[in-house]
Amino acid sequence: MVKVEIRQIIVVTDGKSNVGGNPVTAAAEAYRENVIVNAIGIMDDRGSDDDSLCEVEKIAQMGGGIWENTIIQNLGQTMHVVTQKTVNKTIETIVGKQLKAIMGKDLEDMPPKVRSKVIDYMEQLGEEVNIKCCILMDCSGSMKNKMSTARQSIIELMHSLKGRKGKNQVAVISYPGQNGEFTALISDFTENIGALKDKVFGLKAGGTTPTAAAINSAVTLIKGINHEELEDVVRNSEPLLKESMV
Amino acid sequence: MNGIKLYPGDILWGKWNKNGYKIIHLLGMGGIGKVFKVQDIKTNQICALKISKEMQSITKEYEMLNKFDYIGLVPKVYEIDDFYYRNDRLYYIAMECIEGKNLKEYIMKKPVNIKATIGLTMIIGKAFRILHKNGFIFGDLKLENLMIDQKNNVIKIIDLGGVTAIGSSIKEFTPLYDRASWNMGLRRGDEKYDLFSLSMLITTLLLQEQCSPQEMTVDKLIKKMKDMHIFSKLVELIHKGFKQKDISFEEFLIHLEKLYRKDLYQWKKNKKYTFDKKNRTVNVIFISSILLFVGILYKCF
Numbered sequence: 001m002v003k004v005e006i007r008q009i010i011v012v013t014d015g016k017s018n019v020g021g022n023p024v025t026a027a028a029e030a031y032r033e034n035v036i037v038n039a040i041g042i043m044d045d046r047g048s049d050d051d052s053l054c055e056v057e058k059i060a061q062m063g064g065g066i067w068e069n070t071i072i073q074n075l076g077q078t079m080h081v082v083t084q085k086t087v088n089k090t091i092e093t094i095v096g097k098q099l100k101a102i103m104g105k106d107l108e109d110m111p112p113k114v115r116s117k118v119i120d121y122m123e124q125l126g127e128e129v130n131i132k133c134c135i136l137m138d139c140s141g142s143m144k145n146k147m148s149t150a151r152q153s154i155i156e157l158m159h160s161l162k163g164r165k166g167k168n169q170v171a172v173i174s175y176p177g178q179n180g181e182f183t184a185l186i187s188d189f190t191e192n193i194g195a196l197k198d199k200v201f202g203l204k205a206g207g208t209t210p211t212a213a214a215i216n217s218a219v220t221l222i223k224g225i226n227h228e229e230l231e232d233v234v235r236n237s238e239p240l241l242k243e244s245m246v
Numbered sequence: 247m248n249g250i251k252l253y254p255g256d257i258l259w260g261k262w263n264k265n266g267y268k269i270i271h272l273l274g275m276g277g278i279g280k281v282f283k284v285q286d287i288k289t290n291q292i293c294a295l296k297i298s299k300e301m302q303s304i305t306k307e308y309e310m311l312n313k314f315d316y317i318g319l320v321p322k323v324y325e326i327d328d329f330y331y332r333n334d335r336l337y338y339i340a341m342e343c344i345e346g347k348n349l350k351e352y353i354m355k356k357p358v359n360i361k362a363t364i365g366l367t368m369i370i371g372k373a374f375r376i377l378h379k380n381g382f383i384f385g386d387l388k389l390e391n392l393m394i395d396q397k398n399n400v401i402k403i404i405d406l407g408g409v410t411a412i413g414s415s416i417k418e419f420t421p422l423y424d425r426a427s428w429n430m431g432l433r434r435g436d437e438k439y440d441l442f443s444l445s446m447l448i449t450t451l452l453l454q455e456q457c458s459p460q461e462m463t464v465d466k467l468i469k470k471m472k473d474m475h476i477f478s479k480l481v482e483l484i485h486k487g488f489k490q491k492d493i494s495f496e497e498f499l500i501h502l503e504k505l506y507r508k509d510l511y512q513w514k515k516n517k518k519y520t521f522d523k524k525n526r527t528v529n530v531i532f533i534s535s536i537l538l539f540v541g542i543l544y545k546c547f
Binding site for chain 2: 073074076077080081084088092107108111112113115116119122123127149152155156159160162163164165
């Protein structure tokens, strides 16, 4: 059986990036490094402006990932769905390539009844694949009333991943960080729910939305570079785009 | 799912089996796709088409509908196929169209009395036992997935998309009935996952409202039921079901059945839940479901 590790970022945001570079280019770069960038837009009851929804879509498109817009109450479920779809997509691509090599056709070119055996195999792969998931939590001022649900949703995702057979690691980065930093590492990659539970209480809202810087830090973290270098990446991130300023 | 745009009158042709269907109207939508009422062009038969972009999910559900067809409480499945629609490849299963209301729509109009609630839970629970014995759990239980089949006067479980092999992870769920959303366990397929969702099903029927896991805890739900003076043996049993400790799925059903048979006098004491004539139809349906079910059980074992 193939050994694969899925490396994904889930960007959670309730508004448009307004400082620290262009998140869409950052997502494209992450994807080039084999890190999938998914994006979830948090909508208000009043509905959100089209600009920020559009950014969420573009981040995921360039990041090879999936995007969803949802209300904060459904964040936990949405993170599950996004992860599930990423796993399915990745496995479909891998198995699809193998099928093409062996049989010369795609899965969809087979009759539905023949597919089901391949799908069983894909399901099994999906269960066993290792997942490294870095959650980027928007902690800008507008998230203030949503933080407790956001924390709960992260724990919920962990409970969801733990239901699988493969190894699951979750890290959490908040953006912005505190004291004017673009990002803060809330929790490094861990498999331990208890440890994560304690750490997510460090998520506090207030400040700007430096989405690009957050994506860059996540890629660095996933690739396993130490934190001094990480700060460099943040500082050297691309110049601010004018239209993305507040 | 927002991607599937089909309208009444549209006709689609299956790629493999070459059957054509004319869309009549939308019946409902869920996490992975949409269900339409359609007419088979060749036979004029009315059926339901579940359409999705997710090949894996549709293929799995087709397998499960076939596998558990003999339980009798699931819709008959006719075929699986796919078709192109505006550059999208869509996958579908054609199945029996059940005429009637789902239980959520039903209870909005007519609250279900306590005895019928227990009876209903027993039927569902027994169907789940068959799944468990075959190495699967149901997973995505909710009122919306239970239909009252008006033609045959029985309960039908209409969505098998959440059926999961024991030991695998839960992929499709609804937060209200999902123990991980209530911080009460992992999203993993084990009997206890179904125990939690079944306990939540009774709770929503008893409270006659749906609570959100973000705003409530399981303990608050229990307190709410106590405050409504629902008799304590039942509330304690539900509490055990929520905690999923000290009780197996099977034991839970046995206790329910005892309450169903013996504690009739207690319902009579509580005026709010006495048998009312308005509820007669639903009772008839439950009783005929139970009879049907007993018949099936004899066939199976």
